[in-house]
Amino acid sequence: MIPTTCSVALPIPTARPYAYAIPPSLADRVAPGARVVVPVRTRELVGIVLEVEAAPVDDLRPVLLVPDPAPLVPGSLLELAQWVSRYYAAPLGLTLRAMLPAALWGASRLVAEVRDSHLAPGGVSREVVEALQRAGGRATTGTLRRRLKRPVWDVLQRLARVGAVTLETEPPDLGPGPQTERILTLTRLLPTLLERDRAFGRALRQRAAYEAVDAMGGESTVRHLTDRLGFSAAVVRGLVQRKVARIEERERVRDPFAGVAGVAPAVPTAAQRVAIEAIRKLGPGQALTLFGVTGSGKTLVYLEALRPVVEEGKGVIVLVPEIALTPQTVARVRGVLGDSVAVLHSGLSDGERIDAWRTLAAGGRRVAVGARSAVFAPVRHLAAVIVDEEHDASYKQGELPRYHARDVALRRARIEGARVVLGSATPSLETWAARQRIPVVTLPTRVTAQPLPGVTLVDMRTERRVREAGAVPWSRTLDDAVREALDVGDQVLLLLNRRGFAHFLQCYGCGFVWQCPSCSISLTVHRIPARLRCHYCGHDAPLPEACPECGATAQRSRGVGTQLLERWLAERLATARLARMDADTTSGKWSHQRILDAVARREVDVLLGTQMIAKGLDFPGVTLVGVINADIGLNLPDFRAAERTFQLIAQVAGRAGRGPRGGRVLVQTHTPQHYALQAAASHDFEAFATREFAARRVPPYPPHVGLVNILVSGLDERRVGDAAVEVTEWLQGLVSARAGDAVEVVGPAPAPLARIKQRWRWHALLRAEDRTLLGRVARYAARRAPHTGRGPIRVVFDRDPVSLL
Secondary structure (H helix, E strand, O other): OOOOEEEEEOOOOOOOOEEEEOOHHHOOOOOOOOEEEEEEOOEEEEEEEEEEEOOOOOOOOEOOEOOOOOOOOOHHHHHHHHHHHHHOOOOHHHHHHHHOOHHHOOEOEEEEEEOOHHHOOOOHHHHHHHHHHHOOOEEEHHHHHHHHOOOOHHHHHHHHHHOOEEEEEEOOOOOOOOEEEEEEEEOOOOOOHHHHHHHHOOOHHHHHHHHHHHHOOOEEEHHHHHHHOOOOHHHHHHHHHOOOEEEEEEEEOOOOOOOOOOOOOOOOOHHHHHHHHHHHOOOOOOEEEEEEOOOOOHHHHHHHHHHHHHHOOOEEEEEOOHHHOOHHHHHHHHHHHOOOEEEEOOOOOHHHHHHHHHHHHOOOOOEEEEOHHHHHOOOOOEEEEEEEOOOOHHHEOOOOOOOEHHHHHHHHHHHHOOEEEEEEOOOOHHHHHOOOOOOEEEEOOOOOOOOOOEEEEEEOOOOOEOHHHOOOOOEHHHHHHHHHHHHOOOEEEEEOOOOOOEOEEEEOOOOOEOEOOOOOOEOEEEEOOEEEEOOOOOOEEEOOOOOOOOOOOOEEEEOOOHHHHHHHHHHHOOOOOEEEEOOOOOOOOOHHHHHHHHHHOOOOOEEEEOHHHOOOOOOOOEEEEEEOOOOOOOOOOOOOHHHHHHHHHHHHHOOOOOOOOOOEEEEEEOOOOOHHHHHHHOOOHHHHHHHHHHHOOOOOOOOOOEEEEEEEEEOOHHHHHHHHHHHHHHHHHHHHHHOHHHOEEEEEEEEEEEEEOOEEEEEEEEEEOOHHHHHHHHHHHHHHOOOOOOOOOEEEEEEOOOOOO
């Protein structure tokens, strides 16, 4: 039976899909997973078809356009989207929007243009064509509808089928179309010199061009011939005119990593071979955790375990944290899995992302490498998903739907019968707590057989400081160690997890501190360029000449950022070559890689930066790692503060001693007795996990319980506080009626960061051991709690939050 109606998920915050009529002209293309353009009130939006059925059309508005020749979202991804929507209490349309490249969405206008008016039949079709001609041959469907005072979409589809008009969207917000390039192919074989003399005579440049193409295998891009080899366009046209070649347009995949060659893999060690075999033995839907110390070769294990899978024509997804996604990573993947690799991450252009998506969907490439959103890559015949550095907080989405890519990967594997490998040297406590269900395979030593570097906790309460360092916490111990390493030609890594010049600016006279006007946080001092900046909303202001409170002209910078550290090092280590790696120096495309390449070429003596230098870097020349201030994140008002500090210190410590000269780590701290730092210093994850598990029992926090953070925000401080109380009281009533004591409501209270981007913030918590019940309560509340609709107050339900700030 021919379907007549469909339900469509739209990228708007609504819980239910919209229903539309299917015009007969589109019945063969409207299918589950198809992208469609549909009318919504006075505009037209892109949506995804969920279901089709033969049902009464009644007064349903029709689907306007099906832009793609085949459904864009396969059935397995539709099922995954529905799970994400349910689990994270997010509208299905917004969930689907997060799954597809952003350029494939958006409001659009359908535009018709006359192609051949003689092909139009009579009646209404003729009226539409004449209206188009009166409009200059081109008009939007909205314009035609108003002028003719009747629907025109179905008529235009019939006219397009017979070639009388063409239909397109304007602006082209359905995403960039395929990019093409002109290819010249030889069509006539001239194997002997005599035949070439006869064919070209005195046209020596044409003959040279012919021979160049022949040497390249018989075809070449026209651009290569003209731009690289210097042949003119006239010479190229001459080959076609002599009928020895032809030129055709072919689709070209935009791949910014196309020039990245694969790196030959190393030979696996005995421990690595055991881990490889364990991964290969996993059954459909099963998972394991690869717990390996830094430098143990986890990446090689992933790739070698999956080599047979790719050779069989099956698909693989490799997830890495955003900042670790570099050409170096892609080169290692290509070195083992070949050229069938597509890359998905936020640094790509719209065209590059869409080409990667479409190539994977068509089966042209079988391996997707990317950050968080690559978990939704349309890989065909998916056999495995790798989540490298699974503990990393960047796998958690900060906007609706607030999914965690690790957990989505596990669910997708169950849906598609794939295997999952979670890799880390410092697993998240949630993953460690699940080791009865997700077994652990260990790599206890480095592949080079080098020992892990020794870690010394430098007690800044008693340690002698270098007087000239001023505000920079720079101990004599660290100063001597840096000089010793540089004197023998080694490289040094210095971690300070705070960018900028200083944490804040304070008036020397009255104590006034410059605050962000939109957030409840002080502005950070930057010297290059000289500005005050907010790292939460992006507010930017010039450095003041005088205090607005007392008029004093003297101000003092408080705290230390990477810019101030860099200036101090430039003065202290005058001959050392420095590089800084933080969000300010890596905002451009490939800027990460330019810095890392310089370090690899030994053009940098000291690399300093924020947490981005702590992950995935492998430089044998680094023999010393210094942590300038380990206390920055340790005492934040967040239950994960100790875990994040342990992970950061353990990870950055792992950058040292990967070469034959070994290495050491110096961690400066005012709390050397803290168990997180003690465990990191002894490279003892299990000791830390045991202590942290106990710390989270009272009061209960994950992994002992499930957690939902309810964030209430708005522009008016008093109204936000009142709304938070109202929402919490409503939740208490809901829980009392439906869950009893099984779900606990905590709060409300002002959020630790009480104001961000002009919005005041309060929060409350839902927590329960029964995660299924917790999910049901969260889903119900997300749709029905006060202020969850449109209005000045915004209520957000964040399930499994990675931070409560």
